[in-house]
Amino acid sequence: MTIAIVIGTHGWAxxxxxxxxxxxxxxxxNVGWIDFVPGENAETLIEKYNAQLAKLDTSKGVLxxxxxxxxxxxxxxxxxxxxxxxxxxIAGVNIPMLVETFMARDDDPSF
Numbered sequence: 001m002t003i004a005i006v007i008g009t010h011g012w013a014x015x016x017x018x019x020x021x022x023x024x025x026x027x028x029x030n031v032g033w034i035d036f037v038p039g040e041n042a043e044t045l046i047e048k049y050n051a052q053l054a055k056l057d058t059s060k061g062v063l064x065x066x067x068x069x070x071x072x073x074x075x076x077x078x079x080x081x082x083x084x085x086x087x088x089x090i091a092g093v094n095i096p097m098l099v100e101t102f103m104a105r106d107d108d109p110s111f
Contacts, residue, residue: 008073061086
């Protein structure tokens, strides 16, 4: 299996980013997403992230791709990755970044 990828965004963008990338590349494995919607807080996001992680193979590591640096999805993911090897957070997710990440992961399973 390859590194797990979790997309996290404000609003309902995460699922749509994944669907768009899959239109271009085909269905992706070992990937999850969460949305941060009004009424939720950091604890809710951490619960959502952990629910996604429970469904994924995280043995090779986890890459969180989030929308904005310092935003709630970023902050919650940052709390999860603390002191975990091979867990990283990158802000600024967009379709080209996501497509490139999936292609790199497919080309090099140790990515």
